[in-house]
Amino acid sequence: MIKIxxxxxxxxxxxxLQAYFNKAGYSVIIAENGIExxxxxxxxNPDLIVLDLMLPDISGQEVCSxxxxxxxxxxxxxxxxxxEEDRINGILIGADDYVIKPFSPREVVVRAQAILRRVNKDGTTKHMAFNNGKLVLDFFKKEVKVDGNIIALTPIEYKLLTNFVHYPGRVYSRADLLAKVQEDGTFFEGYERNIDTHIKNLRKKIEDDTRxxxxxLTVFGMGYKFGGKMDV
Incomplete structure (x- = not known):
């Protein structure tokens, strides 16, 4: 049984949260502080951790690190x-996702399920397909296909796309995306607005109609999100 x-x-x-996770079929372990x-x-050896940022002994950020x-x-x-700075720091220290309080317990479970669906037991990411096979990502080969054809992406475009598909519906600000691109040491010289150029180029390669x-998808005044529907 998967342990949370x-x-x-x-x-x-x-x-x-324990009640919701148990109802969803997961085993739950509880810790009340960072040391524990x-x-x-x-x-x-849990399969996923839900970690509060504010703990009584050491911070959640330090625990994550x-x-x-x-x-x-x-x-x-x-x-x-x-x-935004707190969200970016969470990404930079290694968090896979974040949920802002107050939150819906169901949302936390759904986000956990989305992550677990995409991760094998050994921690490696599976391939993913969207919109009835229209867009397919193979993370082992680092290949992206549209309509069955391999699409050549730059390292930054590939990094942006992989972050989008792991969290469909999540809105990323430009600063969030900049932090994601840079977190693994990927060289990226520029400012937040430069993300728009890479998004524009990425759309040209994977969209039928960029308009x-x-x-x-653009979320006006906020940033971007992924609108593809994952194939079962």
């Missing part, structure tokens, strides 16, 4: 901070 480690010092939150979270992440030194387990961060895109 919930890390939060508020019993009401952990009880509600590190111990259980090491000893209990320490876990990331030797463990690639997916991490969803819970935070009451909505500032009415199906995959990379």
């Amino acid at each position: 480690l919930l890390v939060d010092d508020e019993p009401m939150i952990t009880e509600i 979270a590190l111990r259980k992440a090491r000893n209990d 320490l876990i990331r030194k030797d463990n690639d387990v997916p991490i969803i961060m819970l935070t009451a901070r909505s500032a 009415h895109p199906n995959f990379i």
